[in-house]
Amino acid sequence: MHLLAASTQRNLGMAIAVVAIVGFAIYLIYNVLWAGRGERGSEVELAPNRKPYLSDEELETSKLDLALVSGLVTLVIIGVALPLYWLGEPGRQQGYLEFSRDQFTSRGAGQFEERCAICHGGGGLGGTTATSITDDAGNFIAAIEWDVPALTTVLYRFSEEEVRHILDYGRPPTPMQAWGAPGGGPLTTQQVDELIQYIQSIQLDPDEVEQEVLDGIVLQVRDDVLAANPGLNSRLNDANDAVSAAGADEAAAEAAARNLAMVEQEIRETSEQHIRELTSADRGELLFNNGEYGCARCHTPRDSWRFTGPESTPGGGPVVLAKGSPEEAAEIARLGNLIPAGIPGGGAFGPNLTNGATLRQFDTAEGHVGFVTIGSEEGIGYGNFGQGDGGGQMPAFGVCVGDRDSSERSAIHGFCTLEDGNVRPGMLTAAQIADIVAYERGL
Ligand code: HEC
Ligand code: HEC
Structure with a gap:
């Protein structure tokens, strides 16, 4: 918007500058060609009580020329310098915006x-x-x-x-x-x-976001993939051993690191292949549980909690129990019904999605996908009886909404619209959202 305004302003400034310059050129030509025209009008007698002023010879030569020339110079300055100054104004405004940003x-x-x-x-x-x-x-x-x-x-x-x-x-x-x-x-x-x-x-670029989402689900299947591929698992162990064994030997360390990277790459490709072969709903489950890129942190009770064990680390801090470990299970059992059961989709900051809740809210998978794609907005209804709550809290996963309602401020803050005019994609692809919805509708 302000880019458009800037170019209008620039064009206007340019037009005025051109008119001023052409005008002066015509004026000069006219005066050179018509120089020395005869004077019109008669001489006026001086009143007797007044002292004679400078003679015509003096007035009409150096005096008059000086006055005319200085007038002309001032006009040129005003006529040309002002539009020229104006020409730089959009740049200065842009610079100020960037400076304050x-x-x-x-x-x-x-x-x-x-x-x-x-x-x-x-x-x-x-x-x-x-x-x-x-x-x-x-x-x-x-x-x-x-x-x-x-x-x-x-x-x-x-x-x-x-x-x-x-x-x-x-x-x-x-x-x-x-x-x-x-x-x-x-x-x-x-x-x-x-x-x-x-x-x-600090927002990531779209391709980095895509990568982060993939990394998260690959990490979730990594252990299963290694368990299912004993050969790959033992090569990973060997590669790790070689890295430790290399010690201070630089050449050996470099070779071991290169080998480890190759094994890691193979684990990654095997994991991605494994993910592609899952059913849509199983892939949806991985995406649902994918940290800040997923849904569980708001829809599954205590998903963001990491229990700490009774014993201390050597540094004095509490020991954090790994998620899903027997120690964590024991701690959760000890706390008993004092804490909510971690039922997937059972409701936390976001509502409970289990027992067919989403089937009642959205008659069709398309409607459900649509909601997850654009998220909720403050005070706007969704589905059969949903109502976006204080500030719109259910995120949009399929479209970039960074400047959805920033109205006037988008000139300064606009995030989704890139400089080349393209719009950033959302965080998840349409296929990923369809997978999540397949999982959710089965909860
Ligand atoms: C930051 C917290 C948060 C995250 C993350 C989140 N949600 Fe939500 N979700 C909410 C809230 C809050 C609501 C209730 C509507 C509102 O107030 O915006 C909601 C509502 C919903 C509903 C409608 C439920 C109903 O019965 O009304 C669905 C379906 C849903 N979310 C799916 C998802 C999916 C799928 C994901 C992950 C891709 C996800 N949510 C991630 C907070 C979250
Ligand atoms: C005491 C720790 C703490 C501090 C300090 C803190 N936050 Fe948070 N913030 C959190 C937690 C925890 C969440 C996630 C809550 C949840 O589980 O839904 C969060 C969520 C957020 C979110 C929403 C993210 C999302 O994807 O849902 C934003 C934005 C945010 N914080 C910004 C800030 C900013 C800016 C500051 C500094 C002024 C700040 N926070 C300070 C703990 C903190």
């Missing part, structure tokens, strides 16, 4: 490192935070670590206004607190703006 980004980066990185990791790459779970009366139940999502794709899923809502009000009862003044937090509107501008600057 850079300033917002770097101030936001400072804020982020100071207040958010402790949980979201340096550069917003994700992390964990130690917290505890309590019952409704606030009594301590257990210490846990809460997985904190990376923020490097958040603007693919949430519009800027939705991110602002999350920053303003937090996401109770998770450890994400209210930061903005509207929610009673310590940050001013401008500081929240700066944070959003910073978050925009």
Whole structure:
């Protein structure tokens, strides 16, 4: 929009400059050709009580010429310099926008490192935070670590206004607190703006996002693939042993590392092949459980929790129990019915999707896919009886919504529209969303 305005302004400035220059050229030619024209009019007698002024000879030569020339020079300056100055104006405006954007980004980066990185990791790459779970009366139940999502794709899923809502009000009862003044937090509107501008600057490119989503599901099947391919598994062990054995021998270390990379590449290709051969619903399950790129962290109870064991590490911190490990199972059994059962899709921040809930909400898989593609919006109904809630909290997975409702501000913040005019794709492909929906409709 402002690019268009800039070119109109530039054209106008150019037109005025051309008119001014051509005008002066005509004026000069006219005066050179018609120089020395005879004077018209008669001499006027001087009143007797007045002192004679300079004679015509003097007035009509150097004096007059000086006045005319200085008038002309001033006119030229005004007529030519102004449009020329104006020509540079769009560039200066653009430069100012970029300057203030850079300033917002770097101030936001400072804020982020100071207040958010402790949980979201340096550069917003994700992390964990130690917290505890309590019952409704606030009594301590257990210490846990809460997985904190990376923020490097958040603007693919949430519009800027939705991110602002999350920053303003937090996401109770998770450890994400209210930061903005509207929610009673310590940050001013401008500081929240700066944070959003910073978050925009750390968003991944579409091909990186695609890769991250794939990496996540490949990691989930890795152990199964290795178990199903004993040959590959023993080659992996051998390759790892060779890396340890190489020690300080540089040539051996390099060869061992190259070999390990080749084995890893083969594991990856075998995993991708395995994923392609799964049923749509099974692939959907992997995508559903895919960390910040999936659904479980909001729809499965305690998906973001990592239980900590009673014993301490040598450094004094608690031992985090691996997800799905026997130790974790024992801790969960010990806590008994004090914590919610981790039923997949059983409902957490997002609603319960089990027992055919999504079949009642969406009559067809297409309607269901449509909703997951565009997500919810504040106050807008969906499906048969759904209602988008405070700020629109169900993310959009199939279209980029970063500037869905940023209206006027898109000139500064626009995220989804790339400089070449193309629009960023969503975080998941249509095929991936269809897989997830096949899984969800069976819950
Ligand atoms: C005490 C730890 C903590 C701090 C500090 C923190 N956050 Fe969070 N944040 C979280 C957790 C945990 C979540 C995910 C909550 C959930 O499970 O739904 C989250 C979620 C978010 C989300 C939504 C991400 C998504 O994909 O759902 C955004 C955006 C966000 N935080 C931004 C920030 C910013 C900006 C700051 C600094 C002003 C900040 N957070 C500080 C813990 C924290
Ligand atoms: C950041 C949290 C979050 C994530 C991640 C998330 N959802 Fe949701 N989801 C919600 C919330 C909250 C709602 C309720 C609607 C609203 O208020 O926006 C919802 C609603 C839904 C509904 C409608 C349920 C009903 O009966 O009304 C479906 C279906 C759904 N989500 C599927 C998914 C799928 C599929 C994914 C992963 C690709 C996913 N969700 C990821 C928070 C989340």
